[in-house]
Amino acid sequence: MTAEDFKQQMMPYARKLYPMMKRILCSDEDTRDALQELMIRLWNKRKDLKDCQNLDAYVAVAARNFCYDVRKRKK
Helix, strand or coil, X not given: CCHHHHHHHHHHHHHHHXXXXXXXXXXXXHHHHHXXXXXXXXXXXXXXXXXXXXXXXXXXXXXHHHHHHHHHHHC
């Protein structure tokens, strides 16, 4: 998967995830940082993602869990 393919596949997810992540993190800055870091992590796992049966669910759960990790680190 090329970087451009990844970008085209993940941009719709980024738009959907932002509001959910903002509800958890309560800060635009933290949400933007978390979303960017999540996309880097997903890029690093892109070989595993091609075999994923339900990418919507995988990305949503990854985002939720990452936000909880960010909140935990901020305490």
